[in-house]
Amino acid sequence: MARRTTTRDLHELYEAGIPITMVTCYDYTFARLVEKAEIDTILIGDSLGNVMQGQDTTLPVTVEDIIYHCRAVVRGNHSALIVADMPFMSYQASFEEGMRNAGRLLKEGGAQAVKVEGGRAVAPLVEQMSAHGIPVVGHLGLTPQSVHKLGGYRVQGRGEAAGQELLADAKALEEAGAFMLVLEMVPTELAQKVTESLSIPTIGIGAGNVTSGQVLVLQDLLGMNQSFTPKFLKRFANLEETVTEALGAYRDEVRERSYPGDEHSFD
Numbered sequence: 001m002a003r004r005t006t007t008r009d010l011h012e013l014y015e016a017g018i019p020i021t022m023v024t025c026y027d028y029t030f031a032r033l034v035e036k037a038e039i040d041t042i043l044i045g046d047s048l049g050n051v052m053q054g055q056d057t058t059l060p061v062t063v064e065d066i067i068y069h070c071r072a073v074v075r076g077n078h079s080a081l082i083v084a085d086m087p088f089m090s091y092q093a094s095f096e097e098g099m100r101n102a103g104r105l106l107k108e109g110g111a112q113a114v115k116v117e118g119g120r121a122v123a124p125l126v127e128q129m130s131a132h133g134i135p136v137v138g139h140l141g142l143t144p145q146s147v148h149k150l151g152g153y154r155v156q157g158r159g160e161a162a163g164q165e166l167l168a169d170a171k172a173l174e175e176a177g178a179f180m181l182v183l184e185m186v187p188t189e190l191a192q193k194v195t196e197s198l199s200i201p202t203i204g205i206g207a208g209n210v211t212s213g214q215v216l217v218l219q220d221l222l223g224m225n226q227s228f229t230p231k232f233l234k235r236f237a238n239l240e241e242t243v244t245e246a247l248g249a250y251r252d253e254v255r256e257r258s259y260p261g262d263e264h265s266f267d
Helices: 007-015 028-036 063-076 095-107 123-131 144-150 160-176 188-197 239-255
Strands: 020-024 041-044 081-085 113-117 136-141 180-184 202-205 213-216
Touching: 007 020, 007 081, 028 063, 041 063, 063 081, 063 095, 095 113, 095 123, 113 123, 113 144, 123 136, 123 160, 136 160, 160 180, 160 188, 180 188, 188 202
Parallel strands: 020 041, 020 213, 041 081, 081 113, 113 136, 136 180, 180 202, 202 213
Antiparallel strands: none
16 A cells, blocks of 8 residues: 655655646546556545535535545545645634534544635634644635625735735745645745745646645546636646537447346346
8 A cells, every 4th residue: 555645745846846736636447547546645525525525615614514525535545645725614713613623634534634715813722733643734825715795706915015924924824833834826926925035835726836735626637617717727638528529329239238238238
């Protein structure tokens, strides 16, 4: 069985200047394929609300949802470091609730780390988690749990003042003990400034090619939703077309009774 990647392994990649690879994943089947592809780390993202549940936002996702999908991923992948998203209102109400839910994601879900959105406001909680042995990934820039406050899915950190705010948040998270930081939909110049100002890895999505690594939603990079076309996304396959064609071929062969044939039948 493969040895699971650790936070120390990721820091060694960072120190060596080797970009870190991360994808989201939500189920056993894809988790097994992600392991075969030797991806460094998996995020069980609250994006499962959009991708798996068909929600308009990530806000309806629960801790129980994350635990369920986390368990499935852990059963299918034994090599990547598993990061579990802390969903909306699982940590914002109180330190106690945040600590309890983070502990559940590690104990019940089998994750090795958790991810929280926000900067200086959540830094005290990040410090508390880190002090009690819970590795934390921060998330700045476009933070989907704040979509209503942000006024939609827009690039964040444009302008001198906004850039300085984001940089201050990043430094606060590092000082609080976060071991890695996701930067989502921020200008490349700002992402570079943040990356160069920290001594922990940054993982970009829509943040240019200057971060310490990259993350994409698995179904997006596989081209499973051709109607989703953000500027930062590159499709590395076109599985929407492949799967649709395969299902259509199955439908046709069933209707014309060419499947199942003798080779698929028992005497």
